[in-house]
Amino acid sequence: MRIIIKHILLIFFGILLLPNDAWSQETENLPNAEPENVTDAFQENFFEALKQKGIENYELALIALNKAEKAAKSEENKAVVYFEMGKNHTYLKQYAQAEENFNKVLKSQGDKLDVLEQFYELYYQQKDYEKAIPLVQKLIPFDEDYKEDLANLYTLTKQYDKALEQLDNLDQIWGESDIRNALRAQIYRASGNTEGAIENLEQKIDNNPKNEKEYLNLIFLYSEQGNKEKAFEAAKNLLESNPNSQLVHLALYKFYLDEGNAVEAIKSMKIVFASEEVDKETKYKVLGDFIQYVNENPEYETQLAEIVSQFSIENGRVYEKLGDYYAAKNRKEDALTAYEKGIAQDPDNYHLLKNTLLFQIDFKKYDAAVKLSAEGLEIFPSQALLYLLNGVANNGLQKSDAAIESLEIGLDFILEDPKMERDFYQQLSLAYSTKGDDKKAKMYSDKAAATKMPN
Secondary structure, X not given: OHHHHHHHHHHHOOOOOOOHHHHHHHHHOXXXXXXXXXXXXXXXXHHHHHHHHHOOOHHHHHHHHHHHHHHOOOHHHHHXXXXXXXXXXXXXXXXXXXXXXXXXXXXXXXXXXXXXHHHHHHHHHOOOHHHHHHHHHHHOOOOOOHHHHHHHHHHHOOOHHHHHHHHHXXXXXXXXXXXXXXXXXXXXXXXXXXXXXXXXXXXXXXXXXXXXXXXXXXXXXXXXXXXXXXXXXXXXXXXXXXXXXXOOHXXXXXXXXXXXXXXXXXXXXXXXXXXXXXXXHHHHHHHHHXXXXXXXXXXXXXHHXXXXXXXXXXXXXXXXXXXXXXXXXOOHHHHHHHHHHHHHHOOOOHHHHHHHHHHHHHOOOXXXXXXXXXXXXXXXXXXXXXXXXXHHHHHHOOOHHHHHXXXXXXXXXXXOOHHHHHHHHXXXXXXXXXXXXXXXXXXXXXXXXXXXXXX
């Protein structure tokens, strides 16, 4: 046991960096290898502290460490105790005591990597970024990755000039990175230095006119500034320097729509929809923008249908958006057609499922509604509305038993919705009336009448 504690001390202080088995092999050849200045009381309490920390009994660990400190016969032993004390105080969020103990270690033993890292974590947990900066500066000689941490800390402490200088230095040494570019953009936004951001991007574009990403960032910044003319110009410059760019059309379609150039806007949107570089959520947003445009310019409805046809192979949500458009226009038949196409491709879309069922029932397509609601309940077995719509559809077919079964199950899933509860009772009353059970029909009719509606 004494050999093990000596090994821990040696590793901690950087004297020996060997795995346990290597250390054991060395000590096997040293029969009198009794570590100096490690008493039985010290190692017993120290290992008790490690055990208690391992099972998250940090208070008990600190009690054992206090005993180990008293039994320690050397500064090195005391230092390792202070280090463990600091870690346990950190776990207990006793930050002042943790800071005091880590400082004792550094004062006694100088800058040790493990101690500096724990100290840095302590300040970061407290969001005391000012105190974290000198620690990170000491960590950089051990690991240059901490240079990025330093740039982040400068940002968090609003030392934006220092942060930008640090980022520029890292770009020169390591090349550009998305993380550093994002942090730089964050700094420009936080400091309100949009002009500085634009100058920085323009310089990067001058250095590398093929850099699509920087063009896109520049377009974004101009747009954020409200300078649409400059943003549009940057987009056209990108297309000229990089004719195969697909992402530029995410900006171009919008500019073309704003100036009423639907022909060019549609061309750009078709490129967006066909692009594998653009994620689906962004494509839905583009489609939503065009639907809004068509809503104000209905002469382009044919082109909308073409775009939907091209894009719809990816997901039923496209037909959902088209259905919503027709529904808003009160073109119910067109809405239902769109919704049915969408739900066939996207059966897990609850909003689409609900709208399809409501329109099917509105058009008295009860067979289709019974089938679709039953399929929907397999996916969403706790949605009360689906039980209700299944019951309505079965009542429409005069299948009273099937309606009653669905409605009675669905009642258990209603959560504080008096209107829906009343609808269930009304449908149950209708089902029992159709079945000829006037007593139960009246009971549910009375329940429906007695249901209190919210004000």
